[in-house]
Amino acid sequence: MPVRGRLARAEPTSAARDQALTRNAHAADSHGMTAISPWLLRLVRVALLVVLFFFLLSTVVAAGGSTTGPLEKAVLVVLFFGLLGLAVPVHRIGRGR
Numbered sequence: 001m002p003v004r005g006r007l008a009r010a011e012p013t014s015a016a017r018d019q020a021l022t023r024n025a026h027a028a029d030s031h032g033m034t035a036i037s038p039w040l041l042r043l044v045r046v047a048l049l050v051v052l053f054f055f056l057l058s059t060v061v062a063a064g065g066s067t068t069g070p071l072e073k074a075v076l077v078v079l080f081f082g083l084l085g086l087a088v089p090v091h092r093i094g095r096g097r
Contacts, residue, residue: 045093052087056080 062068063076 041093045090048090048093049087052083052090056083059083 059076059080063073063080068076
């Protein structure tokens with residue numbers, strides 16, 4: 001009997017995601033690529049997001065400073081949006097397509 005309602009659209013659990021990542025890692029290993037465990041990918045993703053957060057915070061603080069000139073503020077705003085754009089692919093590290 002098929003599952004209906006909210007359960008049918010539920011996101012996969014972290015255990016199911018880990019199993020899929022492990023299968024993908026073993027498949028990649030059979031093609032001569034190095035397999036990376038899911039928990040290591042999560043650790044790398046979290047570490048990169050923390051570093052990006054502090055870079056973003058420093059650009060906001062620098063742009064808000066009274067000694068920062070208008071050209072420097074413009075460069076910092078562009079850098080800020082570039083870092084935000086970089087956070088999207090970093091957030092997807094270790095996840096499927």
